[in-house]
Structure formats: structure tokens, C-alpha cells
Amino acid sequence: MSLSRREFVKLCSAGVAGLGISQIYHPGILHAMTEGAKKAPVIWVQGQGCTGCSVSLLNAVHPRIKEILLDVISLEFHPTVMASEGEMALEHMYAIAEKFKGNFFLLVEGAIPTAKEGRYCIVGETLDAKGHHHEVTMAELIRDLAPKSLATVGIGTCSAYGGIPAAAGNVTEAKSLKDFFAAEKIDKLLVNVPGCPPHPDWMVGTLVAAWSHVLNPKEHPLPELDDNGRPMLFFGDNIHETCPYLDKYDASDFAPTFTKPGCKAELGCKGPSTYADCAKRRWNNGINWCVENAVCIGCVEPDFPDGKSPFYVAE
Amino acid sequence: MSQAANPAADGKIKIAIDPMTRVEGHLKIEVEVKDGKVVDAKCFGGMFRGFEQILKGRDPRDSSQIVQRICGVCPTAHCTASVMAQDEAFGVKVPANGRITRNLIFGSNYLQSHILHFYHLAALDYVKGPDVSPFVPRYANADLLTDRITDPAKAEATNTYGLNQYLKALEIRRICHEMVAMFGGRMPHVQGMVGGGATEIPTVEKLAEYAARFKEVQKFVVEEYLPLVYTLGSVYTDLFATGVGYKNVIAFGVFPQDDEHKTFMMKPGVYIDGKDEEFDPKLIKEYVGHSFFDYSAPGGLHYSAGETVPNPDKKGAYSFVKAPRYKDKPCEVGPLARMWVENPELSPIGQKLLKDLYGIEAKKFRDLGDKAFSIMGRHVARAEETWMVAVAVEKWLKDIKPGEETYAKPEIPDAGEGTGFTEAPRGSLLHYLKIKDKKIDNYQIVSATLWNCNPRDDMGQRGPVEEALIGVPVPDIKNPVNVGRLVRAFDP
Numbered sequence: 168m169s170l171s172r173r174e175f176v177k178l179c180s181a182g183v184a185g186l187g188i189s190q191i192y193h194p195g196i197l198h199a200m201t202e203g204a205k206k207a208p209v210i211w212v213q214g215q216g217c218t219g220c221s222v223s224l225l226n227a228v229h230p231r232i233k234e235i236l237l238d239v240i241s242l243e244f245h246p247t248v249m250a251s252e253g254e255m256a257l258e259h260m261y262a263i264a265e266k267f268k269g270n271f272f273l274l275v276e277g278a279i280p281t282a283k284e285g286r287y288c289i290v291g292e293t294l295d296a297k298g299h300h301h302e303v304t305m306a307e308l309i310r311d312l313a314p315k316s317l318a319t320v321g322i323g324t325c326s327a328y329g330g331i332p333a334a335a336g337n338v339t340e341a342k343s344l345k346d347f348f349a350a351e352k353i354d355k356l357l358v359n360v361p362g363c364p365p366h367p368d369w370m371v372g373t374l375v376a377a378w379s380h381v382l383n384p385k386e387h388p389l390p391e392l393d394d395n396g397r398p399m400l401f402f403g404d405n406i407h408e409t410c411p412y413l414d415k416y417d418a419s420d421f422a423p424t425f426t427k428p429g430c431k432a433e434l435g436c437k438g439p440s441t442y443a444d445c446a447k448r449r450w451n452n453g454i455n456w457c458v459e460n461a462v463c464i465g466c467v468e469p470d471f472p473d474g475k476s477p478f479y480v481a482e
Numbered sequence: 483m484s485q486a487a488n489p490a491a492d493g494k495i496k497i498a499i500d501p502m503t504r505v506e507g508h509l510k511i512e513v514e515v516k517d518g519k520v521v522d523a524k525c526f527g528g529m530f531r532g533f534e535q536i537l538k539g540r541d542p543r544d545s546s547q548i549v550q551r552i553c554g555v556c557p558t559a560h561c562t563a564s565v566m567a568q569d570e571a572f573g574v575k576v577p578a579n580g581r582i583t584r585n586l587i588f589g590s591n592y593l594q595s596h597i598l599h600f601y602h603l604a605a606l607d608y609v610k611g612p613d614v615s616p617f618v619p620r621y622a623n624a625d626l627l628t629d630r631i632t633d634p635a636k637a638e639a640t641n642t643y644g645l646n647q648y649l650k651a652l653e654i655r656r657i658c659h660e661m662v663a664m665f666g667g668r669m670p671h672v673q674g675m676v677g678g679g680a681t682e683i684p685t686v687e688k689l690a691e692y693a694a695r696f697k698e699v700q701k702f703v704v705e706e707y708l709p710l711v712y713t714l715g716s717v718y719t720d721l722f723a724t725g726v727g728y729k730n731v732i733a734f735g736v737f738p739q740d741d742e743h744k745t746f747m748m749k750p751g752v753y754i755d756g757k758d759e760e761f762d763p764k765l766i767k768e769y770v771g772h773s774f775f776d777y778s779a780p781g782g783l784h785y786s787a788g789e790t791v792p793n794p795d796k797k798g799a800y801s802f803v804k805a806p807r808y809k810d811k812p813c814e815v816g817p818l819a820r821m822w823v824e825n826p827e828l829s830p831i832g833q834k835l836l837k838d839l840y841g842i843e844a845k846k847f848r849d850l851g852d853k854a855f856s857i858m859g860r861h862v863a864r865a866e867e868t869w870m871v872a873v874a875v876e877k878w879l880k881d882i883k884p885g886e887e888t889y890a891k892p893e894i895p896d897a898g899e900g901t902g903f904t905e906a907p908r909g910s911l912l913h914y915l916k917i918k919d920k921k922i923d924n925y926q927i928v929s930a931t932l933w934n935c936n937p938r939d940d941m942g943q944r945g946p947v948e949e950a951l952i953g954v955p956v957p958d959i960k961n962p963v964n965v966g967r968l969v970r971a972f973d974p
């Protein structure tokens with residue numbers, strides 16, 4: 168991987184306030200990244216999702232998506248980006264999973280429906296030797312690929328925790344990776360990068376940390392994960408505690424409507440029960456973030472959306 | 483792509499492309515080819531999540547957040563439809579500044595979506611990428627620019643021009659999202675639009691930041707996107723003559739230009755059987771004859787009486803997409819439909835290039851005639867519309883009043899209903915909201931992909947993409963590139 172030192176520091180530090188590089192990032196990692204020519208093989212699959220996580224990844228700034236695609240990862244399968252289609256795309260994916268068995272990252276966007284043998288999400292079809300068409304479900308794909316991966320990464324709240332497809336009222340029995348692994352007895356390292364969508368830095372940063380660990384495990388231990396499988400590096404902060412409006416909260420200076428100044432707690436802000444570094448990192452190249460604009464709806468949390476709903480009523 | 487081992491006795495060869503990649507969502511296309519041309523086609527929508535059930539019983543205000551997760555490429559469109567339905571159901575009057583702020587948020591995502599579509603979803607059907615993943619593998623006989631242009635030096639130069647733009651467009655679309663986030667809070671999935679208006683009052687400073695980014699995007703559209711589309715079309719002239727479809731189009735209207743929603747940047751309208759008509763929402767019905775859903779009674783249903791009961795075991799069904807019809811006819815939606823209905827003047831660069839490269843004197847969109855209803859015609863419509871949106875954004879930046887109120891706080895009624903009609907970048911979109919006891923009692927979504935990528939209806943009529951596939955040339959069944967080109971031209 169070739170990232171400049173400056174780019175890497177920018178990725179892991181959160182804007183002006185500066186989150187700082189966690190201790191897991193020994194300076195040796197920078198050497199590993201600039202010297203190591205190996206790109207991380209990545210298979211990115213999509214289940215019951217909206218492609219929002221993929222689109223968010225395209226918004227990466229430090230490093231830019233062009234550098235990520237050409238220098239950081241080898242994106243072997245991605246339904247929205249790759250040139251190939253149909254059987255050729257699936258054959259390539261299965262071939263890569265064999266070729267890099269135990270050495271590729273499986274990135275999963277979207278939940279896994281389990282009702283009706285998984286037929287609420289068909290991801291492709293293969294043809295057997297007799298010429299019979301076989302529909303591949305998302306469930307079958309995960310069952311096949313996850314055990315062969317080095318690690319499986321739940322990209323976004325749908326794959327990490329179930330998210331909106333698994334919300335109350337769903338009829339598809341949508342599952343998170345963790346619940347699917349438990350039901351299918353799949354034993355594989357699972358890392359969650361939740362968010363609806365996740366910030367591009369969270370996705371790229373987690374991959375870089377994990378791949379650095381692979382390249383040099385002694386110097387780079389695996390990133391510390393919280394009880395919900397999220398890297399502490401990005402999900403260790405409470406939004407409310409790090410919020411620039413905290414002094415307004417302390418002074419009981421509450422905004423009566425969206426367009427009036429003050430803390431947004433009474434408008435339904437879920438910052439107090441939400442853990443991510445949004446307040447420091449901000450979104451879209453630092454342009455804005457949810458609480459400055461309106462409220463936090465707690466999209467990185469395992470109980471999103473049901474536990475955060477109604478979104479516009481105070482907790 | 484998979485194909486049956488042996489052609490059937492009637493000489494037809496069935497080809498399935500699953501997954502159809504570089505589209506949002508899960509799509510399978512099956513075509514039957516005879517004598518080098520598609521003679522029948524089916525569109526399979528392979529995923530169901532159940533938003534309409536999940537929304538039931540929730541606070542109506544939550545809908546504008548939940549529905550954005552239908553599509554991460556066009557969340558602002560779903561948000562717009564939802565907040566318009568809320569405005570009506572709540573009986574709230576959005577301040578003029580709120581309407582314009584919403585247009586600035588939604589408009590910048592239009593720019594993003596059209597650019598992302600052409601460069602990052604469609605262009606690899608023509609431009610040869612570098613020989614690394616995700617640009618390989620690709621079809622062996624892919625009919626790319628480098629295959630079409632006989633002079634090797636010119637072929638290489640043209641392809642490099644396209645590829646450099648692919649990479650630059652990654653930057654440009656990211657900048658568009660920074661514009662969305664300026665007043666939307668973040669993107670994908672904005673916070674900034676709610677029932678009653680917009681949550682953030684634009685300041686002079688933020689408008690300047692927005693305008694600076696916009697200038698860069700506008701320059702790209704005029705100097706690179708439009709010329710590339712017309713240049714590509716001049717190499718693939720045959721693709722102006724394939725993928726006709728029904729030539730029935732519908733548009734709901736988008737970007738209200740006044741507070742009563744009487745005028746739009748792109749007007750509502752219908753063009754059926756060669757005649758222009760007023761759009762009347764009462765004439766919409768959804769059918770499920772070949773969709774994995776059960777209705778309580780046979781026939782089509784108006785969305786206000788809509789039912790969503792999935793049944794993946796249903797005999798004869800092949801898609802999770804319902805089949806919406808207008809006056810019981812399948813209608814195409816999207817940039818081509820909007821441009822045909824609006825029939826605006828083409829961009830100066832478009833008019834010039836049509837004359838220089840094609841020898842066509844065209845002033846207005848309909849001057850393109852039958853060429854509009856084609857694979858390339860749809861790309862031209864999208865690129866020309868991008869230019870129009872840029873012109874509109876310039877106007878909204880003049881209309882917006884820094885520091886003035888953008889939001890009127892609504893009261894949630896015990897009961898009420900509202901419909902939000904808008905146009906996603908990829909086509910007509912409506913959300914219907916019915917409130918009972920201050921909660922969502924029924925929520926129905928009829929999206930662009932439903933209009934374009936639907937299966938056969940109860941009467942046996944093909945969906946618009948299925949119909950447009952008829953006649954598409956497939957000279958080499960192992961490399962059915964034109965099938966993907968046609969489907970992607972719709973931006974499903």
C-alpha cells in the first residue's frame with residue numbers, strides 16, 4: 168500500500184480538533200504501508216442494502232477513492248463498480264476466494280434475509296454442468312465466502328446489526344452478520360464498521376489497520392474493538408460528550424426548532440446514546456455534520472432504527 | 483452471463499445476466515436472441531426489504547429518514563417525496579426560502595447522480611479501464627472505443643481522454659456531495675429536509691462555499707461531460723438507432739419554482755401514443771400479475787389503496803417489482819421522459835456538437851426526433867438535463883435569501899393524508915402517506931425503478947426496459963454488451 172505519511176495522519180486524526188493516532192499505530196506502520204507493495208484483496212458483496220455505504224466510500228478524501236482503488240486495495244468484486252457482469256463476475260469472485268483463501272477481506276454491505284430460504288435477496292445465478300440455472304441467495308454467498316475470508320467486515324449498520332431491513336415490521340427475517348454467523352455456526356473474525364452510512368474514514372481506516380496487522384502482526388496488534396465489534400479508534404467517543412453544543416446543554420439552552428440556536432436535545436437528538444467521532448471528524452470533507460444541521464438519529468448503534476425512533480422526540 | 487447449453491428448436495438462445503452490475507440494487511436480465519437480435523426479454527428484481535411494512539405504525543416524521551435508505555444513490559429524491567407528502571398531510575406551508583434550500587440540496591445531488599451514472603456506471607461499456615481489478619475481468623469482445631476506432635493512435639488517445647475523465651469525475655461527484663452536505667448535513671442520507679421545510683438557514687459564508695464548488699462542477703459539465711457524451715455518440719452512431727421501447731413517457735415534475743407548486747424546472751406531463759396529455763395521478767395503477775405479491779382482489783390498485791403482501795412462492799411471478807401503469811399503459815420515466823415532456827432548448831455546446839459531429843440542426847430536445855428513443859439518446863438526455871440543472875442552481879443561488887427562515891414547525895394531525903410527487907434523477911417517484919392516530923397507517927412508494935424495470939402486468943404487457951430490449955443487436959452471444967448498455971442507459 169502506498170499512502171503518504173501525511174495522508175495517513177489525516178485519515179486517523181479527526182480534523183482540526185485532532186483525535187490523534189491511537190497507540191496501536193506504531194510509526195512502523197507508515198513504513199509498512201509505503202514500502203509494502205501488496206494491496207489488500209477485497210471482495211465486497213451487497214445484500215439487503217441501499218448502496219449508500221459504497222457511495223459513502225467514494226466520498227473518501229484522505230486518501231481519495233482513486234488512490235484507494237489503485238494503490239490501497241485490490242477490489243476484486245463490487246457489484247456497483249466492477250466492469251464485469253453476470254456469470255463472469257461470479258466466476259471471478261469464486262476464483263479469487265479460492266486463490267486468496269484465508270487472505271482476503273470479505274466486506275458485506277446490507278442485511279441477510281433468512282425467511283423463505285433466503286429468496287428475498289438473490290445476488291446472481293450460476294449454471295451447473297447440466298445447464299441448470301441456480302439462483303444464489305445472499306445467505307448462500309455468505310455461507311460460502313465468510314469461512315474462506317481472512318476476516319469479514321460488516322460495512323454499515325444493516326450488516327453489522329440488522330439496521331432498517333431488520334426493523335420492526337419486516338417480514339424477511341433480515342439478520343446481521345453476527346446473528347447469521349451464530350445461526351450457521353460460522354467461526355470467523357468479524358469486525359463491524361457501522362453507520363447509515365459509515366464515514367469513509369471509518370471504512371478505509373479499519374481496513375488499513377487490519378491489513379497492517381496482517382503484514383506485520385508483531386508491530387501492529389489488531390485494533391481494539393468494543394462490545395459491539397466496532398474499532399474503538401472511531402467509535403470510542405460519545406457524541407453528546409464531544410458535541411460543540413455541550414455547553415449549551417449544560418446551560419439548559421435548548422433550540423425550540425431546527426432553525427433556532429441552542430442544543431438539539433429537545434428536538435430528539437440521540438447524541439447522548441450514540442458512540443462515534445462525528446463531532447470531531449465531521450462529514451463530507453468536514454463541511455457539516457448531522458447535529459450542526461439538525462439532529463443525530465443514532466445511525467451507528469445496534470438499536471438503530473427502532474431504539475432511536477421516533478427520531479424527532481427527546482430521549 | 484449464462485446461456486442454455488443448446489439453442490431451442492426455434493433457433494432462440496436464452497441468455498441470463500445475473501448480476502446485472504453497475505446498477506443500484508439487485509437486477510437480473512434474461513433475453514432471448516434470434517438471428518443476432520433480442521426477440522424477448524425479462525427484468526427480474528431480486529430483492530425485497532419491505533419498507534412499506536416497516537414504516538407502518540411509526541411517527542410520520544420518521545418516514546423522511548427511513549425512506550432515504552431505499553437508495554443510497556438518490557436518498558434526496560426519496561426524502562423530497564416524503565417531506566412533500568408530510569407537508570400536505572400536516573397542512574404546513576413551507577417558507578419560500580425553505581423551498582429554495584430544498585432545491586439546492588436536491589439539485590446538487592442531481593448533478594452528482596447523473597455524473598456518477600454516466601462515468602462510473604455506464605462508461606465502462608465503452609471506455610477500457612486499466613488492467614487491474616475492478617476494471618478486469620471484462621468481456622473479451624467488448625466493442626470498446628479501442629476496438630471501434632481503427633487508427634490505433636486515435637483509439638488510444640480517445641480512450642485515455644475517457645479514462646482520465648472517469649477518474650476526474652470521481653472527484654467532481656464527491657464535490658457535488660459536499661454541496662449536498664452544505665445544507666443537508668451530510669451525504670448519503672441527509673438530515674436537512676423535514677416536513678415543514680429545511681433545517682438549516684443558509685448563511686452568506688456557506689452559500690459562498692456552495693457556489694465555489696458549484697462553479698467547478700458546472701465547468702466540468704460544460705467542458706467535459708457534454709463533449710464526451712456527444713463524442714462517444716459519434717463513434718457509436720448505431721446506438722442512436724436501437725432500444726426504442728414504447729415511446730410512452732411520463733413525468734411528475736420536479737424542482738418547484740413557486741410556493742404553490744404551479745411551475746417546475748421540469749414540468750409534469752404525459753406523452754402516450756404520440757400525443758401530449760396533462761398528468762392525472764388518478765390514472766396510475768399498480769399490477770402484480772407477474773410480481774411476487776398477493777392482492778386481496780384481482781386487478782390493478784391505485785397507490786392510495788395500495789397493498790404490499792409479498793409471496794416469493796407465487797406461481798408465474800418473477801420479480802419483486804410491481805408493475806405500475808398509467809391508463810393501463812407501461813410508461814418510461816427518467817431524463818429522456820422529462821426532456822421529451824419539457825422539450826427545452828439544448829445547451830449551446832450540444833447544439834454546436836450536433837451540427838459539427840452529426841450534421842443535425844437541433845435547437846430543442848424534440849428536434850432529435852427518433853434518435854432520442856435509443857441507448858445514446860438516453861445518455862444525451864441525461865447530459866443535457868445535467869446542464870439544465872446547473873443553470874437552475876445558478877438561479878436558485880440568486881433567489882435564496884441568506885439568514886431568512888427556511889422552516890415552519892408543523893403539528894402532526896390525528897388523521898390526514900398526503901402525496902409527494904417528484905422526479906428522482908432516474909425517474910418519476912411518488913410517496914403516499916396516510917396518518918391515523920398520529921401514526922403512519924399506510925405508506926406506499928412508487929419509485930422510478932418500478933416504472934422502468936417492472937415485469938409483465940396482468941394484461942401480459944412487458945415493462946418499459948423489457949420492451950426497449952426488443953431488437954437490441956447481440957451479434958456475439960458470449961459477449962452480449964448491448965444488453966447491459968441498454969439497461970444501464972435507463973440508470974435503473
